[in-house]
Amino acid sequence: MDFISILSIFVLACFVGYYVVWSVTPALHTPLMAVTNAISSVIIVGALIAAAAADVPGAKWLGLLGIVLASVNIFGGFAVTARMLAMYKKKERK
Amino acid sequence: MRRLLLAAPFTLLATPAHASTGEAVNPWVALAYLVSGVFFILALRGLSSPATSRTGNRFGMIGMLIAVVTTLVTHVPTSDLSDYEVISVFGLGEILIAIALGAIIGITIARRIAMTAMPELVAAFHSLVGLAAVLVGWAAYLNPGAFGLLVGDSIGTVSKVEMGLGIAIGAITFSGSVIAFAKLSGRMSGSPILLPARHVINLGTLAAIIVLTALFAMAGSSETMPLIVALTVLAFLIGFLLIIPIGGADMPVVVSMLNSYSGWAAAAMGFTLGNTAMIITGALVGSSGAILSYIMCRAMNRSFLSVIAGGFGADAGAGGGEAKEQRPYKQGSAADAAFMLEQAEKVIIIPGYGMAVAQAQHALREMADILEEKGVEVKYAIHPVAGRMPGHMNVLLAEAQVPYENVFELEDINSEFAQADVAFIIGANDVVNPAAKTDKSSPIYGMPVFDVDKAKQVFFIKRSMGGVGYAGVDNDVFYMDQTMMLLADAKKMVEEIVKALD
Numbered sequence: 001m002d003f004i005s006i007l008s009i010f011v012l013a014c015f016v017g018y019y020v021v022w023s024v025t026p027a028l029h030t031p032l033m034a035v036t037n038a039i040s041s042v043i044i045v046g047a048l049i050a051a052a053a054a055d056v057p058g059a060k061w062l063g064l065l066g067i068v069l070a071s072v073n074i075f076g077g078f079a080v081t082a083r084m085l086a087m088y089k090k091k092e093r094k
Numbered sequence: 095m096r097r098l099l100l101a102a103p104f105t106l107l108a109t110p111a112h113a114s115t116g117e118a119v120n121p122w123v124a125l126a127y128l129v130s131g132v133f134f135i136l137a138l139r140g141l142s143s144p145a146t147s148r149t150g151n152r153f154g155m156i157g158m159l160i161a162v163v164t165t166l167v168t169h170v171p172t173s174d175l176s177d178y179e180v181i182s183v184f185g186l187g188e189i190l191i192a193i194a195l196g197a198i199i200g201i202t203i204a205r206r207i208a209m210t211a212m213p214e215l216v217a218a219f220h221s222l223v224g225l226a227a228v229l230v231g232w233a234a235y236l237n238p239g240a241f242g243l244l245v246g247d248s249i250g251t252v253s254k255v256e257m258g259l260g261i262a263i264g265a266i267t268f269s270g271s272v273i274a275f276a277k278l279s280g281r282m283s284g285s286p287i288l289l290p291a292r293h294v295i296n297l298g299t300l301a302a303i304i305v306l307t308a309l310f311a312m313a314g315s316s317e318t319m320p321l322i323v324a325l326t327v328l329a330f331l332i333g334f335l336l337i338i339p340i341g342g343a344d345m346p347v348v349v350s351m352l353n354s355y356s357g358w359a360a361a362a363m364g365f366t367l368g369n370t371a372m373i374i375t376g377a378l379v380g381s382s383g384a385i386l387s388y389i390m391c392r393a394m395n396r397s398f399l400s401v402i403a404g405g406f407g408a409d410a411g412a413g414g415g416e417a418k419e420q421r422p423y424k425q426g427s428a429a430d431a432a433f434m435l436e437q438a439e440k441v442i443i444i445p446g447y448g449m450a451v452a453q454a455q456h457a458l459r460e461m462a463d464i465l466e467e468k469g470v471e472v473k474y475a476i477h478p479v480a481g482r483m484p485g486h487m488n489v490l491l492a493e494a495q496v497p498y499e500n501v502f503e504l505e506d507i508n509s510e511f512a513q514a515d516v517a518f519i520i521g522a523n524d525v526v527n528p529a530a531k532t533d534k535s536s537p538i539y540g541m542p543v544f545d546v547d548k549a550k551q552v553f554f555i556k557r558s559m560g561g562v563g564y565a566g567v568d569n570d571v572f573y574m575d576q577t578m579m580l581l582a583d584a585k586k587m588v589e590e591i592v593k594a595l596d
Contacts, residue, residue, distance in 0.1 A: 001124075001368040003252055010361060013374040016135055017381030024141040026478065026503050027492075029386060029485030030212055031151075032141050033353050036379040037219040039134045039154055040360045042372050043226050045165045046241070049367070050233030051189050052169040053240030059233040064192045066229035069222045071196020072203070074158055077219055079204035081151050084212075087492040088144035090499065 031084045038077025044070035124370065126164040131374030133157025138378055144498055161371045162193075169240075209493045210450045213349060213482040214278040220352045221271035224333075227264025227359035228326065231257050234366055235322055241367060248315035253366055258307035260362035261322070262329040267355040269333030274348050277337075278482055284342025286404055292339055293403070299332045339404030342482075343524075347390045347401045349483045354383025386484045393478035393504075395530075395540035423559065426578035428590035431553050434578075435461075436595065438515035438551070440471045442507065444544055445487050446480050448521020448557070452584035455494040458520065461588050462496070464595045473510070474501045475544055477525035508545055517549035519571075521584050523556070527569045536567055552577040555584050 024032050047070055050063025134157045140150015170186045207215050234241045234257055235249070243253040276282035289295065303325060310321040340348055361376020363369075391398050435441060443462065449455060462472040474496060480487045491501055511517060519526055529536040530543045546552050547570075554577055571577055580587050 003365075006365055006368055006373060009370055010365070010373045010377055013131070013377030014381055016374075017138075017378040018385070020135060020138045020378070021382045021385045024138065025143060026389075026476075027485060027488040027498055027501060028141045028144065028147055029389075030216075030483060030489045031147065032138070032382060032485070033216050033349070033386070033483065034212075034219075035137055035141070035151060035154055036353060036357065036382045037216060037223065039137060039158065039375050040223050040356045040379040041226065042130070042134070042158060042161050042375045043223065043230055043360045043363055045161055045369055045372060046230035046234065046363050046367055047226060048162065048165045048189060049169050049240055050230060050237060051192065052166070053237055055239065056237035059237035059240065062229045062233040062236070064188060066226045066233065067189060067192035068196045068199075069226040069229070071193045072200040073196075073219050073222045073226070074200065075197040076200030076204045078151060078155050078158075079201050080207065080212075080215065081154075082148070083204060084209070084489055084492070085144070085147045085151055087489070087495070088147065088498050089492070089495060090145075090497055 027088070028085075031081050034077055034081040034084065038074055038081065041070040041073040041077065044074065120168070123164055123168050126160055127369055127371040128374075130157040130160040130164070130371040133160065134371070134375050134378060138382065157371070209489055210453060211279070212489060213345065213486060214275050216483060217271050217275040217278055217349055217352065220349075220356050221268045221275060223356040224264045224267030224269075224271060224352075224359060227356075227363055228261050228268060230363055231261035231264060231366070232322075232326075234363075235261075235318075243366065249318075251311050254311040254318075255307060256362055256365040258310050258322070258325055260359055260366060261326055262303050262307065263355055263359040263362055265326055265329030266333035266336070267352055267359055269330045270337045270348075270355070271333075271352050273334055273337040274345060274352060277342060278345055278349075284345075286341040287338040288404070289335070289339070292335065296332065296335055299328055299335065303328050303332065336402070340401065341404070343479075344394075344401050344404075345482050346479055346484055346486075347387050347394075347398070350383050350386035350390055351402075352383070354380050354387060357381070357383055390479055390484060393542060394538070395542070421573045423572050424578050426553070426580055428580070428587060429594045430578065431580055431587075432591045432594035434551055434553075435465055435470065435516060435518075435591070436468055438465075438470050440510075440514045441465060441473070441516040441518055442511060442514045442549070443472065443474045443518045443520065444480075444522050444526060444546070445474065445476065445491070445520050446522025446525060447482060447486075448523075448555070448584055450481055450486065450490055450521070452521065452586075454520060454585040454588050455490045455496075457585050457588040457592060459491070459494040459496050461592050461595065462500075464592060468595075472500065473507060475504065475507045476501060477504050477522070477542075477544065480522060480525055504542060504544065508542075511545045511548040514549040515551060517544070517546040517552045518555075519546065519553065520555045520588070523569060524567070526571055527567065529567060529570065538567060546571060547574060550576060553580055554578070555580045555582070555587050557581065557583060 047063045047066030050059045051067055133153045137150045137154030140146045238244050238249045243249045277284050306321055306325040357376050357379025360372055364372030364376050465472050476487045524538055526544045526546045528547055530538045530541040
């Protein structure tokens, strides 16, 4: 992809982010931080590419370490978000 | 052999893409990353209400699964890519082990962590994203071929700028988050550490990072190594320097800001790799953190720059605070409080960080339950900066199974204090300080606060009269006629009130 197409996606995504995040209810700001944490670990894609390529051992090891770190975040982030969200209950009394 | 077997089902899908170039040639691959990005948008969209939030979280997981599987399918060397096969040491097996290792650590932490420790957990997670970004940036630098960054036989200039920025932002996120984690978890004092001439040092370091990025981008391929090393080291250093002067009370802003940085780091890497999922996510997370920082700053009536400049809470209050004479206040007991709470028609509870520290949320909910059974209307009022991160109090109340319909934001409930019989302040201080409305010289002047002075009766749970809030200012609410100070540990006091109510 050329730089301008990538930049277009980025700029538009910033706008999407702006509106989507403003619509998040303040009560869920902590889960918002936890889940953004988890999804920003999509950086694992880069680590996977590095770890999958075999020609430069140094890059491969960095990649594998990156995978471990990003996985901690992905699984930890989604799990802790799920745990928090499960606690938000409606009134169940009469 | 095992690797070959594992890879076999992917071979068909993998053939059209080139594992040797990071860029996906196959349009389906590009589409898969786009879909993954859309799922991430839906994940955040779900958080607009607690009812849809769980589905949203699941969308996030699906998006991540799509991104990871797509990358594995297109990049793990398979048998038909003979140039990799011979020297390949690692394959899918090693990658899966790395993922499993991370998964075990991550899930264990997520299960065990106390809800009160959520701010430091989030800070710790931010640091991991930052470090991962640095590692990916370095891996791309060391093996540009695998990432499809080669123009001729060296890395393209634009790619080098993106790579430099990604590494720099990642490193700042990492070291900044480590400091934030240390301060939030009490491993390091929350009070600001002020170096002499810190603004000069910081600005100088930032300028050096920018110059190094430019030099790195323009340098010939043989001279880049010392530049990228220097860039990385300086970025780690500046992250550290930026956060140490910022005090504990400003941590909600810092945590949000680092959240934003971790997004921009992911976005920079997305530019390097030309990966839609990473760019969309980076933009989402980046704006999310930026908006949260803005909300926090607005709730304190401080400019973002003044928070970042740091030093708040270090010298505030030193001016007039000492000279003040002891003013008279009323102290009450749990029995007094219980008696008056029972008589009330409407009680508004204002929780603050002190409630989190004392772990008083469960006892508080028990108290509210008893009062509701007796026909008292109980509402919770939450200030945007209560606690150590955005939404911190809401999570704690949710943990104690307080229904979220009873929990209100500042602007929604502030007009109701005039009709409230009791304002019950537990572990909050600055957010109810009327000085923010009246005293122009106060460091918290202009901050929106709860109008507790309008309530008929105020109960203020506080450990002792000695401590002041983070802003270091005295609070007139302590000395009002209708205020009764309940001086004890928040949890113990609430438990005693519960006993007295029975």
